[in-house]
Amino acid sequence: MAGRGDRLARFPDRDREPMTVRTRFAPSPTGLLHIGGVRTALYCWLYARRHGGTFVLRIEDTDRERSTDAAIEVILEGMQWLGLDADEGPFYQTRRYDRYREVLADFVARGHAYHCVCSKETLDEMRAAQIARKEKPRYDGRCRHLGIQKQAGVPSVVRFKNPEDGHVVVDDAVHGKVVFANAEMDDLIIERSDGNPTYNFCVVVDDWDMKITHVIRGDDHLNNTPRQINMLKALGATPPVYAHLPMILGADGTKLSKRHGAVSVLEYQDEGYLPEALLNYLVRLGWSHGDQEIFSLKEMTAAFDIADVNKAASAFNGDKLAWVNQQHLMRADATRLGALLGERLKALGVDPAGADLVAIAEAQRERAKTLKEMAENSRFFLERPAAYDEKAAKKHLSAEAAPILERLGAALGAATDWTAPALHALLNALATELGLTLGKIAQPLRVALAGNAVSPPIDATLAILGRDEVLARLSQASAYVRAAPGAPAG
RNA sequence: GUCCCCAUCGUCUAGAGGCCUAGGACAUUACCCUUUCAAGGUAGCGACACGGGUUCGAAUCCCGUUGGGGACGCCA
Numbered sequence: 048m049a050g051r052g053d054r055l056a057r058f059p060d061r062d063r064e065p066m067t068v069r070t071r072f073a074p075s076p077t078g079l080l081h082i083g084g085v086r087t088a089l090y091c092w093l094y095a096r097r098h099g100g101t102f103v104l105r106i107e108d109t110d111r112e113r114s115t116d117a118a119i120e121v122i123l124e125g126m127q128w129l130g131l132d133a134d135e136g137p138f139y140q141t142r143r144y145d146r147y148r149e150v151l152a153d154f155v156a157r158g159h160a161y162h163c164v165c166s167k168e169t170l171d172e173m174r175a176a177q178i179a180r181k182e183k184p185r186y187d188g189r190c191r192h193l194g195i196q197k198q199a200g201v202p203s204v205v206r207f208k209n210p211e212d213g214h215v216v217v218d219d220a221v222h223g224k225v226v227f228a229n230a231e232m233d234d235l236i237i238e239r240s241d242g243n244p245t246y247n248f249c250v251v252v253d254d255w256d257m258k259i260t261h262v263i264r265g266d267d268h269l270n271n272t273p274r275q276i277n278m279l280k281a282l283g284a285t286p287p288v289y290a291h292l293p294m295i296l297g298a299d300g301t302k303l304s305k306r307h308g309a310v311s312v313l314e315y316q317d318e319g320y321l322p323e324a325l326l327n328y329l330v331r332l333g334w335s336h337g338d339q340e341i342f343s344l345k346e347m348t349a350a351f352d353i354a355d356v357n358k359a360a361s362a363f364n365g366d367k368l369a370w371v372n373q374q375h376l377m378r379a380d381a382t383r384l385g386a387l388l389g390e391r392l393k394a395l396g397v398d399p400a401g402a403d404l405v406a407i408a409e410a411q412r413e414r415a416k417t418l419k420e421m422a423e424n425s426r427f428f429l430e431r432p433a434a435y436d437e438k439a440a441k442k443h444l445s446a447e448a449a450p451i452l453e454r455l456g457a458a459l460g461a462a463t464d465w466t467a468p469a470l471h472a473l474l475n476a477l478a479t480e481l482g483l484t485l486g487k488i489a490q491p492l493r494v495a496l497a498g499n500a501v502s503p504p505i506d507a508t509l510a511i512l513g514r515d516e517v518l519a520r521l522s523q524a525s526a527y528v529r530a531a532p533g534a535p536a537g
Numbered sequence: 538g539u540c541c542c543c544a545u546c547g548u549c550u551a552g553a554g555g556c557c558u559a560g561g562a563c564a565u566u567a568c569c570c571u572u573u574c575a576a577g578g579u580a581g582c583g584a585c586a587c588g589g590g591u592u593c594g595a596a597u598c599c600c601g602u603u604g605g606g607g608a609c610g611c612c613a
Binding site for chain 1: 538543548550560561564571574575576606607611612613
């Protein structure tokens with residue numbers, strides 16, 4: 048496939064390419080940062096890191112009506128949580144208006160842009176008529192050759208004078224060459240009637256000023272690219288390399304929206320996902336490296352290449368995210384996991400003071416998909432069961448469990464070595480002595496300790512709980528069994 | 538409607554003309570392991586959208602069809 052070869056040729060190894068890579072993530076704070084944006088940010092970040100380049104963060108807040116501080120907050124906090132650290136920025140477009148006005152004036156002076164006095168009503172009519180004629184709606188350029196001067200009191204916008212003929216070739220790093228006819232494009236507004244510059248113009252000026260070498264962004268911008276290239280040409284600038292990423296769809300295969308999937312990235316933090324797990328899941332959405340599924344940050348940085356990015360959109364799958372998260376939970380540093388578990392327990396209103404959180408986390412890490420789930424499952428380590436799970440009690444704390452619990456209490460009370468291996472041996476010996484399988488004594492014990500039939504291995508559970516607590520819970524369970532209907536008297 | 542993009546199991550993907558009887562992962566089913574639940578292991582189910590070409594040979598290259606998506610804003 049020639050295309051693949053071409054793509055590789057455009058992304059040479061850093062050793063052979065002296066140019067310093069500069070990428071940017073340029074979110075708009077008109078909506079909450081969601082996983083689609085995060086994936087774009089991740090690819091930009093990875094590409095910069097992989098090539099020893101610079102990653103720039105730029106907030107595109109020129110839509111003053113809809114930009115919110117809350118959205119900016121989510122972007123900043125989200126990026127920080129994920130560890131997608133910017134080398135430069137955050138830059139805010141609203142703080143660069145002087146610069147845009149400067150370039151704008153230059154465009155007008157050099158005949159690359161012109162004032163247009165068409166009203167919104169005129170434009171609406173024009174559009175409606177074109178749609179009725181089954182044409183592509185676009186500005187017909189009626190003010191283009193009028194040489195209109197800016198006048199006080201007369202509302203006007205500034206439009207970029209797009210070339211009328213010829214073609215623009217976008218040499219995209221993921222899609223290959225995409226050709227657009229200039230005849231398809233109209234003269235876009237670059238300054239609003241209120242004097243504010245617009246997105247397509249600001250991006251061009253910023254990417255140029257910030258010396259961005261690789262523009263990695265969503266597929267939805269592919270159509271904007273030829274007009275941006277035309278503006279770049281008007282500036283006398285060399286266009287950067289473009290890489291347009293396919294979209295991430297919702298779980299049902301339709302576009303992400305507020306209805307499904309498009310939730311703030313911080314919600315994944317709340318749900319108990321590890322940042323590296325979210326990143327791992329996201330990096331594999333649209334990119335692959337052989338059959339590898341689990342990547343550390345280091346591994347994905349070393350392996351990432353735009354040449355391996357897919358062209359087709361992909362659907363978000365929560366099950367797989369959960370699995371990836373569990374894989375990272377199993378690999379994470381135990382001390383860190385213990386600290387995270389502590390925070391989660393506090394969030395549940397449980398005081399983890401004095402508990403061996405690291406030991407609990409190690410016992411739970413392979414049986415939880417999220418930190419939230421881990422905390423919920425670990426509650427019993429810190430709180431005596433207030434009630435027994437009905438099904439579990441019926442099965443394991445029935446009348447016949449009474450003698451077993453008593454023997455357990457006696458044996459554990461006399462244990463000389465309170466460690467998991469020793470306790471394991473003790474339990475095995477007791478089972479043999481009673482002529483029972485280990486399960487027959489472990490399950491009643493488990494319910495007595497955890498309140499239900501599920502817990503980490505019983506020896507580890509005993510070790511973590513400690514002798515005093517174990518004996519206390521055992522006698523509580525014995526009392527429960529004796530009080531239950533049908534229990535032998537005495 | 539016009540322009541642009543896309544198309545391999547339910548989902549994420551491998552695939553660079555013969556290595557493909559299409560591989561891996563999630564999910565799912567069964568079994569093994571086992572003190573519960575997990576984790577882990579083994580096996581099963583499951584896809585090249587369709588039609589034409591090019592070629593000795595096509596999942597792979599070309600064209601078309603169909604289907605999906607995006608853009609067409611004084612949004613970004």
